Amino acid sequence: MSITLEDSIIPKVLTGERITGPEALEIYRHAQPADLAALADARRNQAKARSYDGRGNEIVTYIIDRNINYTNVCNVYCKFCAFYRTERDADHYVLSREEIDRKLDELTAVGGIQILMQGGHHPKLGLDWYLDLLNHIREKYPHINIHAFSPPEFNHFAEVFKMPMREVIAKFKEAGLGSIPGGGGEILVDRVRNRIAPLKCDSDHWLEAMAIAHELGLKSSATMMFGHVETVEDRIEHLQRLRDQQDATGGFTAFICWTFQPDNTRLKANPVGTAEYLRMQALSRVFLDNFENVQSSWVTQGPKIGQVALKYGANDFGSVMMEENVVSKAGTSFRLNSEEIERLMNDAGYEPRRRDNWYRLKD
Numbered sequence: 001m002s003i004t005l006e007d008s009i010i011p012k013v014l015t016g017e018r019i020t021g022p023e024a025l026e027i028y029r030h031a032q033p034a035d036l037a038a039l040a041d042a043r044r045n046q047a048k049a050r051s052y053d054g055r056g057n058e059i060v061t062y063i064i065d066r067n068i069n070y071t072n073v074c075n076v077y078c079k080f081c082a083f084y085r086t087e088r089d090a091d092h093y094v095l096s097r098e099e100i101d102r103k104l105d106e107l108t109a110v111g112g113i114q115i116l117m118q119g120g121h122h123p124k125l126g127l128d129w130y131l132d133l134l135n136h137i138r139e140k141y142p143h144i145n146i147h148a149f150s151p152p153e154f155n156h157f158a159e160v161f162k163m164p165m166r167e168v169i170a171k172f173k174e175a176g177l178g179s180i181p182g183g184g185g186e187i188l189v190d191r192v193r194n195r196i197a198p199l200k201c202d203s204d205h206w207l208e209a210m211a212i213a214h215e216l217g218l219k220s221s222a223t224m225m226f227g228h229v230e231t232v233e234d235r236i237e238h239l240q241r242l243r244d245q246q247d248a249t250g251g252f253t254a255f256i257c258w259t260f261q262p263d264n265t266r267l268k269a270n271p272v273g274t275a276e277y278l279r280m281q282a283l284s285r286v287f288l289d290n291f292e293n294v295q296s297s298w299v300t301q302g303p304k305i306g307q308v309a310l311k312y313g314a315n316d317f318g319s320v321m322m323e324e325n326v327v328s329k330a331g332t333s334f335r336l337n338s339e340e341i342e343r344l345m346n347d348a349g350y351e352p353r354r355r356d357n358w359y360r361l362k363d
């Protein structure tokens with residue numbers, strides 16, 4: 001390995017020891033891409049995120065799910081978002097029960113087992129609207145895991161329903177919520193959040209929602225959206241907060257990062273490219289020593305880079321994602337079906353296997 005780092009950092013990573021924030025910064029600044037990939041790969045082994053089929057082929061997993069964005073009405077107006085509308089916009093919507101059922105029928109027809117359901121922060125939808133929807137999906141589609149909402153949405157619900165967040169999450173779980181996506185994390189540094197999404201919940205409230213969910217037995221994922229106004233130090237602080245939370249409650253199943261997609265948004269920033277994405281994903285894998293799974297983000301980076309990301313710490317290809325409405329509004333619209341995903345994995349030398357939300361293999 002040709003890394004020119006302080007001598008102690010590399011053995012630390014290779015022997016499974018935890019690294020500090022300043023050490024992560026040192027790696028970010030000085031490691032060559034191939035060396036960073038090797039460190040991320042070592043961490044992937046330590047996380048036991050590597051398994052083999054009976055013929056000795058290395059397994060990479062994916063899930064068949066579908067995004068459902070139940071409404072685009074939102075009063076948070078994040079500067080990086082091209083998806084939201086106000087009730088005054090002609091193309092605002094709230095999906096009807098029939099529209100949601102049709103999407104679930106289509107998902108079922110292709111062997112899907114999960115929905116990733118999120119929406120804008122609609123100021124008028126009440127508690128019963130959500131509970132009825134969750135109950136309905138659970139009863140009519142018991143084979144589908146409802147992976148839904150996000151910490152900012154739960155903070156919003158607590159405010160609109162005038163109810164403690166713990167009670168909201170408990171009621172949602174009772175009605176059928178199965179797990180929670182890590183949406184709205186962006187960068188968990190309030191100085192950054194105030195610049196890109198001043199009306200969204202702050203870092204502490206994001207983490208509080210996750211802590212409550214984990215305590216109530218709901219697993220979740222964690223995310224990072226970078227390449228806008230943040231510094232590298234901010235990204236490392238974000239990772240530190242996730243790692244601390246995982247130490248405390250242990251409920252994160254996976255980490256996913258992606259780069260800011262700028263089209264049709266109000267955020268003035270210089271988006272970063274592919275090399276930076278791979279670098280940060282690998283560094284995240286090295287730093288997040290208590291996360292088992294890292295997903296590559298082909299939805300934002302494209303299938304080829306999604307494939308390369310498997311060499312930079314990722315052990316999972318995310319989801320088929322039959323429908324995607326959010327990053328596509330910001331100018332990025334990659335689509336893959338399960339055959340294409342499996343071919344990409346095979347071409348990269350891996351054995352593709354389907355999984356569920358808890359990373360259990362399906363076949």
Ligand code: SF4
Pocket residue numbers: 074075076077078081082083084119120121152197200
């Ligand atoms: S990112 Fe989410 S919370 Fe922010 S404006 Fe878009 S829909 Fe609303």
